[in-house]
Amino acid sequence: MNDRTENEKGAPPNAEHSSTENPNTDRHSPEYGFRNKKGEWRPPYPCAYAPLFTWPPKPLSVLKWGLSFPGFLWPWNSIYFLITLLTWFYFQPSLERCAEFHIGWISQMFLRNMVLLWLLSGGWHLLLYTWRLQGTKYKYDPKWQIKNKVFLWNNQVWDNIFWSCASGCTIWTAYEVLFMWAYANQLIPYLDWSTHPVYFILWLCLIPFWREFHFYWIHRAIHWKPLYRTVHYLHHKNVNPGPWSGMAMHPVEHLIYFSVLLIHWIVPSHPIHMLFNAQHTALTPAGSHHGFEGPVFNDKVPTGSYFHYLHHRYFKTNFGENTLPLDKLFGTFLDGLPENANSQEDLGNEIRSDAI
């Protein structure tokens, strides 16, 4: 989710940006933001980090970021947590049943996850790409998804759906099944929420940070050329991503990506923590890949990740997300589309040419 608190007040994006053009900051204007010669759109403000690690500290900004709308809690993390609660109370086979592997409860979990994936990825696709309720307003790349021979069946959407469902949903479910079985057999530390309510809530709030930390490092690792060429290239075929691109990964990448859950093998957690972590990992990519800057739908629904779009565009920048300043720390942060971005070979062309 975007948060522009740190320097949204018109601080210029980094060096590559020309200062010859004044940004149109009137959101009601059809010319809001910038469009370059290729028709690529970018917002009139740079990508910015959440105000968590600023010096001197800004406690009021942190509070605002945490509690305001849109912010850390509202709406998306609360929606994902609500999904987890509904899952746990209404759609999760009882732990007693999970003590032994059985096709019945395992297929129930697989089906449930498939429904969730279609609700989120399919939902964004339906609204933004099938019905096109937003048109191309705030769409980073003016093109719609393409027919191209780099994709299965020459079709980006079908290719993305295939990898998300066949590999993504299967490996996601396999991790959850393993953990439910481990909880049922008391093989891993179990946290009781009535005896440790504060720890329960604290750990829940930390999970999105842990996810981002884990994602940054595994993402750097799969950009190592041998892994990139054999595994991560598949996700990067989506230079112009859509909602289904988020979980379109090679099975080995899914295995690495969902290893974020292994922390529950060590850190005492309730199954709700594990489910929240798993669903956050599986469902948030739809919102960060749909290719639009939020808020969408008459400026009402906050969503989108320009930060991650830039990674798909440039490959060698923005490996993490915009809460923990890891890219900034390690020199891989790009805060916006350069003014002179007329060619997709501006940055990262060496790796990109491996991808397609």
Ligand SMILES: [Zn+2]
């Ligand atoms: Zn991506």
Ligand SMILES: [Zn+2]
């Ligand atoms: Zn990547």
